[in-house]
Amino acid sequence: MQSQMGFQPTILLLKEGTEESQGRSQILSNINACVALVDTVKTTLGPRGMDKMVIKGKDQVTISNDGATVMKLLDIVHPAAKSLVDISLSQDAEVGDGTTSVVVLAGELLKQAKPFVEDGLHTQNIIKGYQKACQLAKKHLTDIQVDVSNKSEEEKRQLLEKCAATALNSKLVSSHRDFFAKMVVDAVFHLDDDLTLNLIGIKKENGGSLGDSYLVDGVAFKKTFSYAGFEQQPKKFVNPKIIALNIELELKSEKENAEIRIENPEQYQSIVDAEWTIIYDKLDRIVQSGANIVLSRLAIGDLATQYFADRNIFCAGRVTDDDLRRVCKATGAQVQTTVSNVIPSVLGSCGLFEERQVGGARYNFFLEAEHSKTATILLRGGGEHFVDEAERSIHDAIMITRRAKKHHSIVAGGGAVEMEVSKYLREHARGISGKQQMIINAFAKALEIIPRQLADNAGLDSTDILNKLRQRHAQGNGKWFGVDIVNDGICDTFETFVWEPTLVRLNCFEAATEATCLILSVDETVRNAQSEAPQAGPQMGRGGRGGLPRGMAGRGVRAMRGR
The missing domain is CATH 1.10.560.10 (GroEL-like equatorial domain)
Incomplete structure (x- = not known):
């Protein structure tokens, strides 16, 4: 009809x-x-x-x-x-x-x-x-x-300092922009030609003033979590050998559902001895490699800490991935996933390693490295929010300096x-x-x-x-x-x-x-309601009896679906 x-x-x-x-x-x-x-x-x-x-x-x-x-x-x-x-x-x-x-x-x-x-x-x-x-x-x-590509190196450095100072001019640290601009440029000049941003570490330590901040020609990171025996380890080395690991050096308890069937007590003792033999074998191989400093992404337990302390070796476990990567870049070390057949070429070296007090925390410093292609900025400041904002400001200045160094044109x-x-x-x-x-x-x-x-x-x-x-x-x-x-x-x-x-x-x-x-270019917005249980029977059109079932469209009809 x-x-x-x-x-x-x-x-x-x-x-x-x-x-x-x-x-x-x-x-x-x-x-x-x-x-x-x-x-x-x-x-x-x-x-x-x-x-x-x-x-x-x-x-x-x-x-x-x-x-x-x-x-x-x-x-x-x-x-x-x-x-x-x-x-x-x-x-x-x-x-x-x-x-x-x-x-x-x-x-x-x-x-x-x-x-x-x-x-x-x-x-x-x-x-x-x-x-x-x-x-x-x-x-x-x-x-x-x-x-500015035809400028001398000294002129380019001054140019980069001006660009960094301009980036810092609108920040909370603008009163110290010349101080930080020079620091940022020095940090960028430590990098390789690829100018990898992650190789510049920014460490924050509350206390002091902005003027107490300084640039570390090398790597510095906060002392990691340590077990008993750590204080007996030496905290300073000259020309140390460094081994970087991705290995857990601690005794692990068995899984809760583990089941071992034994016939006599001697068999149980042999299982316990095997666990100790495995961990001691790893520690012996590390000592035999000649390393003075042991760094690992994973945990180094109390047994290994005391073992290294008895042999005048420094160790740090749970080192963050960024810090370990910077140490490897600076010292030439290569991360090892096994301690079997550790050759001298995978060990890193630096001129000086020492642990220093910075504010209320202790930091590990790797200095005078031969392959040093990284730097660390230690930021000081009065309050947590102030130091956080200073870090964001320094990050912007570093990014600007990297781009200016790579593209050689300014406005x-x-x-x-x-x-x-x-x-x-x-x-x-x-x-x-x-x-x-x-x-x-x-x-x-x-x-x-x-x-x-x-x-x-x-x-x-x-x-x-x-x-x-x-x-x-x-x-x-x-x-x-x-x-x-x-x-x-x-x-x-x-x-x-x-x-x-x-x-x-x-x-x-x-x-x-x-x-x-x-x-x-957006002229239509479709917002779907919350998904509901489908209703029985076809959904009829508003204008008469000839509507299509929900989700179906005849030829020439545009179907729309929103998310």
Whole structure:
């Protein structure tokens, strides 16, 4: 009857209780969620950025202004806003700095796109324009970068110190940035050409001040858990031989369900003797190898500890994997999984080993190693939260220094790059007709959020600062002019040594654009209800009797499934 009158039944494809939203309102909802998240973290940007206190659980408190750390700790539920967390973490993993900048820029790109969406412009046009603007921005950035590959070694070292100091300028340890910048550069110069990050150890010890921190030319780690007999072992060696093991050196109790059938007491005694014979055989082979220091990833029990103490050998069990890897890299030792036929070439060596007191703990130091391709930074500070934030700051500076050493090109910071690229995009847009001109202009305007936010966070008049910067960059002789936090104005940030690797800005532009395009391309969200017991019989359509069973669709009908 219905088909004769021209009515079509409504086909229900999704489970009852499924939430579904689509169209322009969905895109605007995603934009609003991302902008709300950006408003939370944008005040951490720059040298005068504020810190965030994030409390998880009862006692886990983190105080930080590192964008990636804050974004990771926030329990974000909105699925679109989670993409901003992803780009922040990717920026941290790839470059190490600029984690707040990439989130702030992505949020501003979305904010600039919002009026176009409200006016009915298709988001694919916006995505196309943003991608084109990003390519132009990256190209212009590589054109204006300063190549330092032809500098002398001393000039390169000074350059790296300036880049590290710029990374530390916005951190809690900014008052000691020159002190830590030199330390970070020295640590990076200890590494191989592959610049493996894990070979720089950062150890934290509460007490003292930041100025008491120092760089260890070698490896240092906190004394591991020890048994009786440890205090009888020597704590200092000159030119020792080091053996690194992945073996457990202690007597293990039998499993609870183990069953052994014996006929007389002598057989039981032979089983006990065999266990002791096995452990003593291992210890004898280690002693015969000539090693003075025994390190193992696994436990070294009280029997082995006393055995080594009687023979003037130092041992440490349960050494963390990172620390053992650094010791092997520095001393040339190779980790052994057996003590059978230990040859001299697998043993490591260093000029000096000793145990020292650092604050309230004792540390083992491996110094003057011939193969030393690693370093350790011992951080001191007044409180636990302060030292934790100092560690995150040093990590960012190390990442920046590694990238600058590998890629040999820098640009000026302080918003100077963003203002210069913004000017270039505005000039380029004048030669384009149609909608793309407006979108590229919107991208150019979004770039100005970096200097604007730097000025706002410093308590300056951001409108006045931006007008001065636009004027300077438009004149053509001030491409490196950015926000001057010290004198509350603008200055040539290249002359004031506010430098950063080009890779930081390139990755920032690209990651922010990709995240923005991803969010703008989502026009529908389907949220499934909690799984329920299936109901008997087919699920009928809302409009008549001809509905399809749940989960089935006829030809030409699009089935949707959310997770």
